[in-house]
Each structure stands twice: as C-alpha cells, then as structure tokens.
Amino acid sequence: MTIKKNVYENTVHQFNKAADIMKLDADVRKILSCSTNEITVNFPAIMDDGQVRIFTSYRVQHNNALGPYKGGIRYHPRVDINEVRALATWMTWKTAITDIPFGGAKGGIKIDPSEYSISELERITRRYTFALGSNIGPEYDIPAPDVNTNPQIMAWILDTYLSMMPPQERQRCYHVVTGKPVELGGSIGRNKATGQGTVFIIERWAKDHDFDLNSCTYFVQGFGNVGSWAARLMKLHSSKLLAVEDATGAIFNQDGIDPDDLYAYAIKHRGISDYPKAKMIDHKSFMSTTADIFIPAALENQINADTAPLLDVKLVAEGANGPTDTDGDTILQEKGINLLPDVLCNAGGVVVSYFEWLQNKRSEFWDLDEVDSKLRRIMNNSYARVLDAVDAYHVDWRTAACIVALSRLEKVYKGRGIFP
Ligand code: NAD
Numbered sequence: 001m002t003i004k005k006n007v008y009e010n011t012v013h014q015f016n017k018a019a020d021i022m023k024l025d026a027d028v029r030k031i032l033s034c035s036t037n038e039i040t041v042n043f044p045a046i047m048d049d050g051q052v053r054i055f056t057s058y059r060v061q062h063n064n065a066l067g068p069y070k071g072g073i074r075y076h077p078r079v080d081i082n083e084v085r086a087l088a089t090w091m092t093w094k095t096a097i098t099d100i101p102f103g104g105a106k107g108g109i110k111i112d113p114s115e116y117s118i119s120e121l122e123r124i125t126r127r128y129t130f131a132l133g134s135n136i137g138p139e140y141d142i143p144a145p146d147v148n149t150n151p152q153i154m155a156w157i158l159d160t161y162l163s164m165m166p167p168q169e170r171q172r173c174y175h176v177v178t179g180k181p182v183e184l185g186g187s188i189g190r191n192k193a194t195g196q197g198t199v200f201i202i203e204r205w206a207k208d209h210d211f212d213l214n215s216c217t218y219f220v221q222g223f224g225n226v227g228s229w230a231a232r233l234m235k236l237h238s239s240k241l242l243a244v245e246d247a248t249g250a251i252f253n254q255d256g257i258d259p260d261d262l263y264a265y266a267i268k269h270r271g272i273s274d275y276p277k278a279k280m281i282d283h284k285s286f287m288s289t290t291a292d293i294f295i296p297a298a299l300e301n302q303i304n305a306d307t308a309p310l311l312d313v314k315l316v317a318e319g320a321n322g323p324t325d326t327d328g329d330t331i332l333q334e335k336g337i338n339l340l341p342d343v344l345c346n347a348g349g350v351v352v353s354y355f356e357w358l359q360n361k362r363s364e365f366w367d368l369d370e371v372d373s374k375l376r377r378i379m380n381n382s383y384a385r386v387l388d389a390v391d392a393y394h395v396d397w398r399t400a401a402c403i404v405a406l407s408r409l410e411k412v413y414k415g416r417g418i419f420p
Helices: 007-022 026-032 081-098 118-135 151-163 167-176 193-208 225-237 259-269 283-287 326-335 348-362 368-393 397-416
Strands: 037-046 052-063 069-076 104-110 141-145 217-221 240-246 249-252 279-281 293-296 315-317 338-340
Touching (some): 007 026, 007 081, 007 326, 007 397, 026 397, 052 069, 069 081, 069 348, 081 348, 081 397, 104 118, 118 151, 141 167, 141 348, 151 167, 193 315, 193 338, 193 368, 225 240, 225 259, 240 259, 249 283, 326 338, 338 397, 368 397
Parallel strands (some): 069 141, 315 338
Antiparallel strands (some): 240 249, 249 279
16 A cells, blocks of 8 residues: 655645635634644664664644544554644544544654554653653543554553652543553553444444445445444445555455454464455455445545545545545535544544543543443534535535534633733
8 A cells, every 4th residue: 555645735735625614714714724733753762682772753732622632643664743643633623523622733753663563662661651741641632553562552651650759649541541441541442442442333324325324335445443443344234345555455356255253364374465265456456346335444535536436435434534535525525425533433433542641630430331332422513524525515424523523622722811
C-alpha cells in the first residue's frame, strides 16, 4: 500500500471547506485552524545490548475548549509532526460530534515496534511517559491506544505516571490513560469499542437505506484492533467477509472468510499472510474487490486518485483515521459511493474511553450491557446530528460531520469570549 501526501493537507482542506460553507466566525476559525501545543521530545532509552538509542516523539494538543485533551498514542516509523497534527485535529472534531466533554490530542513515537523486544518497548514507553511529564494528566491530557499500541502499553504509561506522583495522590489518578487492561481500571468493552462503534454506525446506515446486512458482503483493510473487531462484529449479522489486507499482505475467498478463525491465525502468525483458507492477492486486486461495504481500518490516504476508481462498493465505513484523501473523496462522490466518515464512524473508541475515565473518577465498574447500550445511544445521536447537517447544508457526510463539530466549538468560544 502506498502512502502519498502529507495527511495534514487533507485535514486543512476538510476544515476550510466546512468553515466556508457554514460561515464559521472568523476569529473562531483562526483559533481552530491551529493546535494549541505541539510538543516534540527526543529521548534516550537503553537497548537490551546496553547501547543507548534516541527516539523522536510527539504530543500535539489541538484544542481543549470542550474538556481535557484526549487522543491515542501511535508507534509507527512514519509518525511525524504533520501526521500527529492531523490526528489531533480530528480528535477535536470527533469529541465535539459525539458531544463528550473532551478536547483533541494525539501522540506518537517514530519507531517500528517490530524491531524491539518487549523489554525494550517497555523502557521506551516508560521513558516517553517520563519525557511528557506534566504535559499529560487525568484532568489535562489523557492518552489511549492507537496503531501498534495496546492495553499493555497503557499499563506501562499508567504505572510510570503514578510512580512519578506522591504516593498519597496515586489512587485518584488512574484516569490519566484509557484503554487500560480491565484488571488495572480499564473499561469492559473498550478493546472492541472502535470496531463496535463502526458496526453500530453501519447498522444505523443500513436501517436508513433499507439495506439488509444479513446478506451483504464486505472487506476490511487492517486486521488489528479496529479491523478485526469490526469484522468479527459484522459476523453477528452473517455478513460475508470476502477479503482482508494487513501489513503482511492481502487475502481473498469468494465463499467467505471466518473472521474469528482468521483472528486466531493472525495472532499466532503475526499477520494474515498465507492464511490457508483463502488465496493471496495483490493490493490492486484487493482494492477492486466487488462487495457491498469496504471498511478501511489501517492507515491514512488509502483511498486516493489511484485506488478510489477501483472501488466497487456501496458504502465506505471509515474505521481508520484519514483513510481517504481529498482526491479519493471527490471520486467516491462521483461514483455515488456512500461514505461514513472517520470522525463519526470510528468515534466508539473515544466514547468508551470517556466511559472508562468516568468509571475511574467515580470508582464505578459498569457491565458490558451498560457500556454497549450507552455507546449505541451516543453513536446513533452522533449519526443523527451529522445527517441533520447533511440535509441542512446539502453537503457530503464528511463536510457535514466537520460542520457539526465546528458549530459546537463556535458556540463555546462565542459564549466564553476570548481572554482578556
Ligand atoms: P493496530 O495497530 O491494532 O492495527 C493496524 C492494522 O493495520 C494492522 O493489521 C496492520 O497490519 C495494518 N497495516 C499496517 N500497515 C499496513 C499496510 N501497509 N497495508 C495494509 N494494512 C496495514 O491499529 P488500530 O488501533 O486497529 O488502528 C487502525 C486505524 O484505526 C488507525 O487509523 C487508527 O488511528 C484508527 N483508530 C483506532 C482507534 C483505537 O481505539 N485503536 C480508535 C479510532 C481510530
């Protein structure tokens, strides 16, 4: 898969388009067009062979008008300031669309985690947390998992952060990070939340379009947290998974692929490559799969001028952040393909992160029914808000979603005014 442009250009384009159409207040526009804080830290960590290596890391805090900064941490060799800036901006929009009391942030380390041992990753994670210091905090900026990070990494962040606190203050700071293992204060349902939210939004779309998910076909790019959960939850509708692509390759089976069986295989073999119950295909064939729904759940800029013409689907449901670039958007619209945009479709993760944060603050533990029913309600309400904006402004879904977010933020800034 190719990653072409600077992804932040897409964000700026989306922002300007929505701001123009809704006539966003000129002063609010200036504020929301840049991030509040952009932290770059180069930090050392000791490798297993005793050598010291320097790592470059970021935390971008885009906006906190609606609540503490909130957003995941990504470990990937391609992480750079523009990518983190784009992801942080989308977080601001996502929390505004879902109407949860958080702002937007994102962080990342420029690293290929597959090149490091577990103990090296632990030291790198702890040293990154130490380097961020008071730039994160339970009422200030709350990280969570993203690409190549997981509950174990959140546990190391938690432990490092708490270890830097005076002992008598530690118990009240468990909500400094979300996506923790359940035994360490994580929420039931957080691990599947992004995939679950994506499927709730697909269900809502299907209801609106009188579309039968039980007999539909779909394919998924990315088979990590978001992609594998989305695929496994679509299975509950008996929808047929035709193709999957991850960093190790792409596979196809016209008779369908069992997502649970593939998941077990992918865990064991560290990827889907050579899965025996499907054939390997190339990227172009993968993107050309004829199906009802495509769920991109890997990285940015996957649906672009080269690949969008290949798509033969009715719906793109964006599990990933920024999988469609501006050319891709135009081509999807020309082809009449429906789009459920990332800032709506994958918001389930941050919504259940909010639930985790609340449970920690209140010393509560909710069961899965409570988490899922509250998540479904928030996703449905968010969908309805975006649909209203589609109708009111006669725009595409991505622009409408951005308008919902900017309108909410505009009200807050106009109500509070600009200090001094
Ligand atoms: P992950 O690390 O669990 O999985 C990433 C998947 O993408 C893996 O299967 C990997 O093999 C695949 N991938 C990587 N490079 C690829 C390539 N070149 N071609 C095809 N596949 C490739 O990450 P995740 O948490 O599932 O995140 C996936 C996307 O969802 C990202 O855009 C992320 O920002 C977004 N997202 C994640 C969450 C969350 O809660 N984890 C929430 C909202 C959005």
